[in-house]
Amino acid sequence: MIELRNVYKIYPMGDTEVHALDGVSLRVAAGEFVAIVGRSGSGKSTCMNIIGCLDVPTAGQYFLQGVDVSRMEENELALVRNRMLGFVFQQYNLIPNLNILENVELPLLYAGYGSAERHKAARTALKRLGLGDKLRHRPAQLSGGQQQRAAIARALAGNPPIILADEPTGALDSRTGREMLRYLQSLYQEGHTVILITHDNTIAAMAQRVVRLEDGKIVYDGPADRYSALAVFLEDSGPEEAQQ
Amino acid sequence: MKVWQSFSLALKSLALSKMRAILTMLGIIIGVAAVIIIISLGDGIQDYVNESFQGMGANLVAVTIKGRNSSRNIAEEDMYHLAAENADCFSGVSPAVSVYGATVKAGNQTFEDTTVTGVSETYGAIRNAVAETGRFLQYVDVARQRKVCVIGTYLERELFNGDALGKTLKINGMSYQIVGILEEKAGSTSYGDDNQVLIPYPNAMKINGSSQIDTYYFSAVEGQSARAKQMIENRLYRTYEDSDAFFVMTMDEVLNTYNKMAGTIQTVLTAIAAISLLVGGIGIMNIMLVSVTERTREIGIRKAVGARRRDIMGQFVIEAATTSAVGGSIGIIVGIIGSVLIGSAFDIQATPSVKAVAISFVVSVTIGIVFGFLPANKAAKLHPIDALRHE
Ligand SMILES: Nc1ncnc2c1ncn2[C@@H]1O[C@H](COP(=O)(O)OP(=O)(O)O)[C@@H](O)[C@H]1O
Ligand SMILES: [Mg+2]
Numbered sequence: 150m151i152e153l154r155n156v157y158k159i160y161p162m163g164d165t166e167v168h169a170l171d172g173v174s175l176r177v178a179a180g181e182f183v184a185i186v187g188r189s190g191s192g193k194s195t196c197m198n199i200i201g202c203l204d205v206p207t208a209g210q211y212f213l214q215g216v217d218v219s220r221m222e223e224n225e226l227a228l229v230r231n232r233m234l235g236f237v238f239q240q241y242n243l244i245p246n247l248n249i250l251e252n253v254e255l256p257l258l259y260a261g262y263g264s265a266e267r268h269k270a271a272r273t274a275l276k277r278l279g280l281g282d283k284l285r286h287r288p289a290q291l292s293g294g295q296q297q298r299a300a301i302a303r304a305l306a307g308n309p310p311i312i313l314a315d316e317p318t319g320a321l322d323s324r325t326g327r328e329m330l331r332y333l334q335s336l337y338q339e340g341h342t343v344i345l346i347t348h349d350n351t352i353a354a355m356a357q358r359v360v361r362l363e364d365g366k367i368v369y370d371g372p373a374d375r376y377s378a379l380a381v382f383l384e385d386s387g388p389e390e391a392q393q
Numbered sequence: 394m395k396v397w398q399s400f401s402l403a404l405k406s407l408a409l410s411k412m413r414a415i416l417t418m419l420g421i422i423i424g425v426a427a428v429i430i431i432i433s434l435g436d437g438i439q440d441y442v443n444e445s446f447q448g449m450g451a452n453l454v455a456v457t458i459k460g461r462n463s464s465r466n467i468a469e470e471d472m473y474h475l476a477a478e479n480a481d482c483f484s485g486v487s488p489a490v491s492v493y494g495a496t497v498k499a500g501n502q503t504f505e506d507t508t509v510t511g512v513s514e515t516y517g518a519i520r521n522a523v524a525e526t527g528r529f530l531q532y533v534d535v536a537r538q539r540k541v542c543v544i545g546t547y548l549e550r551e552l553f554n555g556d557a558l559g560k561t562l563k564i565n566g567m568s569y570q571i572v573g574i575l576e577e578k579a580g581s582t583s584y585g586d587d588n589q590v591l592i593p594y595p596n597a598m599k600i601n602g603s604s605q606i607d608t609y610y611f612s613a614v615e616g617q618s619a620r621a622k623q624m625i626e627n628r629l630y631r632t633y634e635d636s637d638a639f640f641v642m643t644m645d646e647v648l649n650t651y652n653k654m655a656g657t658i659q660t661v662l663t664a665i666a667a668i669s670l671l672v673g674g675i676g677i678m679n680i681m682l683v684s685v686t687e688r689t690r691e692i693g694i695r696k697a698v699g700a701r702r703r704d705i706m707g708q709f710v711i712e713a714a715t716t717s718a719v720g721g722s723i724g725i726i727v728g729i730i731g732s733v734l735i736g737s738a739f740d741i742q743a744t745p746s747v748k749a750v751a752i753s754f755v756v757s758v759t760i761g762i763v764f765g766f767l768p769a770n771k772a773a774k775l776h777p778i779d780a781l782r783h784e
Contacts, residue, residue, distance in 0.1 A: 203697060203777045224701045231699025242694045242781065246406060251398075258398065259699040303698065 171365035235304030418720030420673025425724025511597020527573030693780025713765020721757030
């Protein structure tokens, strides 16, 4: 379903270049639950942005369901994002002056749903995440965990096949974080392809497969249980520093 | 439906920070209000003037004779003949002899600013001077030089407490009997046609001690003003052989000249007011640019969930248009209230026309769209990743 072929993302930095992705090749089949791990600055977010069609690679190709999206123009990418992808960000990224219901309706609005359909789908998604009684609340009136649940509701409202989550637990306490992960796991069990970005190896262990990035290169790609055993050796220096 | 959402979103964000909204819309509010006030006051003044002209007789042709230093002079009979022989063109003629420095007295009151004019019995029809009570001057009054007069409503009220018919007043010491009161013409004020006395013209000539008649009023048949003017000029030229010796003016000409001038003034004033609409548009653009920067992250989120360029573009253009439409509506209300208040202060019927209101509204919305375009384009062009990363 997802296939990156020798993908580079290069940012010019003064005289030198930063290779945020340095020849990444990756295949993810439909229905997989993949965790992308790595230290801060290793290129995880860059990778997710490309998979999420928010950004295009400097070189290499990206096939989504067999279609090369790496050369698509902006409006086509917008359509792909709308139909194929649901995002969950570390900072929730809800629009502050819309209520929760309107926020969740947003992807459906751009998909051209009528208002009745939109309400119904958004309400269903919010109920599922336990926010059925908070529809008219503004994001600022909710706790971090509730906001992130609203963000998950927004990601699944249009029922896209792929859910991308970039450090979804990063701003939450560990208990609330685990709750988010259970929602992501249940989406995986329903057949969504879930890609979870994290710097936390114990969180990565909840996935089915782990991909580890270092300096823009894949250094491990395999089952999660095997990664857990290897993690001690892959982490050459103590505990991970804080991520942004 | 996206239009509706953008519209209600725009209204919400206006309501959210009212001070900022008012300041954003101020230019539009002032511009629209000014345009409406200028147009409705201008129209009101024009209506008032045109009505006054109608009141003076729309088909009036005024002839002023300056004469020459010679004894050559046109006789009043010649003027009567001219009118009588060209009945297809003229419907009447009357001399008008102003009595200079006349004093009007009744009881112990003296008026020195009252207009006293000597006219013939046809003057009433020519100048729309109708006797409301009593009668107008008649042929016998003029032929026999009877000491009778008709007066305006201002005099009747001031000198006779509203009951003047049959009473007498003194013009330069001579007693005149009041045989008629003229219809009110200019609100019974001292500076209009309601402060006048009309007497037979031979009497006026005698008071002046002159055999000259310096003014004639003709009334032309409807649509014949220009021809009438030409005919009078030809006739006078035969006598005076000098086109500077007389001056013929039709009410049509005066009205046209006035309307043209008033129209120009109104256009210029409206254009000046419209500049503030332009400034208002720039104000909206300014705030929209700030708003786009403030809401960069929102734009990134919208793009991430599938908004295309034109969705973002539409959202911000609608927001700008909504802002200026709300400003325009407030301006319309201010303009209507302002027109009525200023109009009543100057005693002018200033009714804001539907046209003025509609045009200002359309113009203000258009300004919003035009000046919203640049900020909207800036928003639409943002790269989703850059927008999402924005703090
Ligand atoms: N827009 C950018 N301009 C320049 N360098 C960037 C940009 N985005 C990311 N980078 C660099 O690319 C590398 C990878 O970044 P990122 O993908 O955000 O890492 P991670 O999410 O794993 O922390 C980092 O060195 C970062 O500084
Ligand atoms: Mg990151």
